[in-house]
């Protein structure tokens with residue numbers, strides 16, 4: 001499979017993340033129902049759907065921030081570990097950028113990006129710093145390296161959060177509404193970084209309300225409603241010819257805003 005003509009240029013390969021018959025409850029709420037989903041290496045999957053449909057929970061189960069009640073989730077063919085060192089390794093393999101800012105407030109930008117590789121992977125300080133500076137350059141905030149996160153704009157903080165996740169050399173990046181807490185002028189800065197990662201072949205699962213990003217960078221859009229995957233299609237197909245009434249209704253509401 002190759003990407004849609006508009007952006008994704010990376011070839012998409014074998015399955016990397018697989019969810020099979022996943023069920024999850026919060027008390028009596030069946031928040032994830034019969035989830036079957038496969039994300040291929042190099043694929044960019046955008047997850048959209050109404051508020052409360054289970055998008056964040058889906059994302060959080062993929063790196064075990066939320067346990068599941070039944071079913072299986074595998075990364076690179078391996079079942080997700082529940083605890084211990086294997087779980088720490090998994091967290092390194094699955095980079096995550098949340099909607100709220102994800103940084104240690106009392107560490108500098110540079111420390112935020114170097115700590116993970118030094119602690120989790122035993123990378124020496126000098127090498128970790130060199131790589132961190134390269135990544136900060138990559139996301140356009142190298143000149144902020146010695147500042148504290150609070151001294152940065154929201155968009156800059158999210159770009160540091162992306163650099164921090166990339167420093168762990170993840171196999172897949174999960175983004176959970178990474179721009180939702182940002183001022184409008186900051187949103188594009190972050191989406192541009194995400195788009196370039198997508199073009200370079202990073203495997204990504206992105207929960208977002210930014211339909212422009214979905215059109216431009218996704219190989220596939222997954223539409224969730226009430227804890228289920230209701231529909232999935234290439235973006236050009238989904239946005240022009242949604243099949244389910246729920247997706248049509250959802251798109252008509254968000255596209256008129």
Ligand SMILES: Nc1ncnc2c1ncn2[C@@H]1O[C@H](COP(=O)(O)OP(=O)(O)OP(=O)(O)O)[C@@H](O)[C@H]1O
Pocket residue numbers: 026029031049050051052053054055056057058
């Ligand atoms: N820790 C929790 N305990 C109990 N219920 C929860 C918990 N987290 C989420 N929920 C409920 O699970 C449902 C799905 O939540 P989730 O955050 O996954 O939805 P979402 O699609 O990401 O929504 P939004 O777009 O508003 O962020 C919601 O009804 C929510 O209230």
